[in-house]
Amino acid sequence: MPRIRHERFDCSPGCTVEGTLRYIDGKWKGVVLYHLFEGTLRFNEIRRRIPNCTQRMLTNQLRELEADGLIARKIYAEVPPKVEYSLTPRGRSLEPVITALKIWGDANVTLAPEVSQAAA
Amino acid sequence: MPRIRHERFDCSPGCTVEGTLRYIDGKWKGVVLYHLFEGTLRFNEIRRRIPNCTQRMLTNQLRELEADGLIARKIYAEVPPKVEYSLTPRGRSLEPVITALKIWGDANVTLAPEVSQAAA
DNA sequence: CATGACGGTATCCTTTTCGACACTATGTGC
DNA sequence: GCACATAGTGTCGAAAAGGATACCGTCATG
Numbered sequence: 001m002p003r004i005r006h007e008r009f010d011c012s013p014g015c016t017v018e019g020t021l022r023y024i025d026g027k028w029k030g031v032v033l034y035h036l037f038e039g040t041l042r043f044n045e046i047r048r049r050i051p052n053c054t055q056r057m058l059t060n061q062l063r064e065l066e067a068d069g070l071i072a073r074k075i076y077a078e079v080p081p082k083v084e085y086s087l088t089p090r091g092r093s094l095e096p097v098i099t100a101l102k103i104w105g106d107a108n109v110t111l112a113p114e115v116s117q118a119a120a
Numbered sequence: 121m122p123r124i125r126h127e128r129f130d131c132s133p134g135c136t137v138e139g140t141l142r143y144i145d146g147k148w149k150g151v152v153l154y155h156l157f158e159g160t161l162r163f164n165e166i167r168r169r170i171p172n173c174t175q176r177m178l179t180n181q182l183r184e185l186e187a188d189g190l191i192a193r194k195i196y197a198e199v200p201p202k203v204e205y206s207l208t209p210r211g212r213s214l215e216p217v218i219t220a221l222k223i224w225g226d227a228n229v230t231l232a233p234e235v236s237q238a239a240a
Numbered sequence: 241c242a243t244g245a246c247g248g249t250a251t252c253c254t255t256t257t258c259g260a261c262a263c264t265a266t267g268t269g270c
Numbered sequence: 271g272c273a274c275a276t277a278g279t280g281t282c283g284a285a286a287a288g289g290a291t292a293c294c295g296t297c298a299t300g
Contacts, residue, residue: 030138034137047247054291056250059248060287094224104216105136146257174260176259176260176261176280177259200275200276
């Protein structure tokens, strides 16, 4: 089980910052949330949008987001299984945060696929 | 060495979000930045503000932040060593991001030391 | 009968992260 | 001579995160 890690934040002021980070941290959560801002998606729709994420990891991240009350999981009792994920109001309230992250990232993060060739 | 982990982000749009997260993620970085927004601080001043962080971890986080160009490290060649940390312009540009995180956290993160008693 | 889509689990393993602890150098105060 | 303060470094080990891979049940299709 992914373990809830936001049990205590007794460090100092500014820790709600860390607290928020614990919600959206986790390799794929930011991207998942980002895609869900567009609207409700099925499991495999999300998968296809994040090809580098393994099925196991995606399930993990979704479960944690769900446990944190950020996304809702709706299961349809159909025969080819159908599960839809959508943001809860709480999840949607993260939009300004994600937006702030994206704005800074667009300005400051270099998405350079060719950098990794340096060692060759 | 802390290893730079922002080598590639080829996953999908929204990944600058992840990119930004890689900069401010890391257990204590958010708090360190938060305290540095107040102004320049010496090593032990930061330590005292974040008692739960070990010396080694603090050094680590500061080194990573420095390597990422977010903070500046100024060493005074004095005899009781004196090192001052301050934000670079790039680091300061993170302020809206940290602020967004803090706003959400203040509203949504429960700093509840008593919640962890649930299992008892 | 075999295959594929769907939405997962279970298991294993590697990498990364984090914390504890000891140790360093230099100078001051006792 | 001893302890203390500053600002670290080094090593060790536990724990967590992440990735690879295989497997599950069900129904439709070929």
